[in-house]
Amino acid sequence: MFQEERLISILNYLKSNKRITVDLICELYDVSRDTARRDMVKLEEQGQIIRTRGGAILPTLSKIVGDYDQRLQAEPTSKVTIGRAAAELIQDGDYIMMDASTTVLHAATAMTSRHNVVVTSSIETAAILTRKPNMTIHMIGGVLDNKHHSVYGAKAIEMLSEYHVDKLFIGTCGITAEGLYAPNEEDCYLVRAMIQHADQVIVLADHSKFGRRLFQRVVGFENIDILITDQELSSEIKEKLLACNVELVLAGGENT
Template sequence: MFQEERLISIVNYLKTNKRITVDLICELYDVSRDTARRDMVKLEEQGRIIRTRGGAILPTLSKEVWNYDERLQSEPSSKINIGKTAAALIQDGDYLMMDSSTTVLHAATAMNAKHNVVVTSSIEIAAILARKKDTTIHMLGGVLDNKHHSVYGAKAIEMLNDYHVDKLFIGTCGITEDGLSAPNEEDCYLVRAMMKHADQVIVLADHSKFGRRLFHRVVGFESIDILVTDQALSPEIKEKLLASEVEIVLAGGENEHD
């Protein structure tokens, strides 16, 4: 087996078994300890593993930060289905708040409710809602993030004090048993401020977000009311969500219960 084939196999083993040792690499691939160590050094240089005493684990911290167009192209069918399911939660006359998530964008696209008022930090969502009749849009002011097509900063947070809505729709970059996480502080501050001005917090997240932990923790599950996703959850994270009385809604399916 060539080294690159072994490296792929080692990473796949770690995805299932969480940890691998030098001795186990020797046993699985019939190589010397020196070869096993070289494999681990190579994987560490590539950022694919974290070396531990006598072995290795997968990194628990996700450092990828995609731009808006890249996020929009990620898991498009899942996001469309989640967006349609989330849009069905919107009633005529609801006052809403929407962040700049690309999954929330699909909820805005699928909206059929009438006479809604929407506060948003997303220039893309504002553009979509501008094409819908009987929808009033309030754009948050502040600094425009060219990479993510959204507004952020102290001015945006200050403006939120002027509003209160029935429902807040947000996305997330990562979900673990500790809650929601994001790659930068500005996202955290704005989302937390939005939560203070909404009666109900609805999180939209496709299956690729689960198990991803990013640098900044946004909130724990106790701060959200509904999670809309596209696949059944692991028993561990489902237990945590239900313990916090979060309603789990599967796109195109029934709600999950105990």
């Protein structure tokens, strides 16, 4: 087996078993300890693993978040399904708030309710809503993030203090049993401010977000009311949601 083939196999093993040792690499691939160590050094240089005493684990911290177009193209079918389920929760006349999540964008696209007032930090969501009748849109001011097509900063947070809405729809870059995660402080500050000004907090997250831990923890499950996703969750996360009285909505499936 060539080294590149062996490296792929080692990563696949780690995805299923969480940890691998030098001795096990030698046993699985019939190679010397020096070869096993070179394989781990190569994977570490690529940022694929973290070496531990006598072995290796996968990194637990996700550091890469794509730009808006990349995020929009990721898991498109799941996001459309989740967005439609979220839109069904919006009633005529609701005052709502929407963050710059690409999944929340699909909720805006799927909206059929009328006479809504919408506050958003997303220029893409605002543009979608302009095509819908009887819609009043409040665009939060602040610094425009060209990479994520959204507004952030002190001015945006200050403006949020002027509003209060029935329902808030937010996405997330990662979810573990500890809560929701974002790649930076600015995202955290804005989402936390939004949560303070909504009666009901609804999180939209496709299956790829679960198990991802990023640099910044945004909030725990005690701060949300409904979680909409597209696949069954692990028992650990389901127990955490239940303990915090979070309603779980499986888009296209049964709710708990």
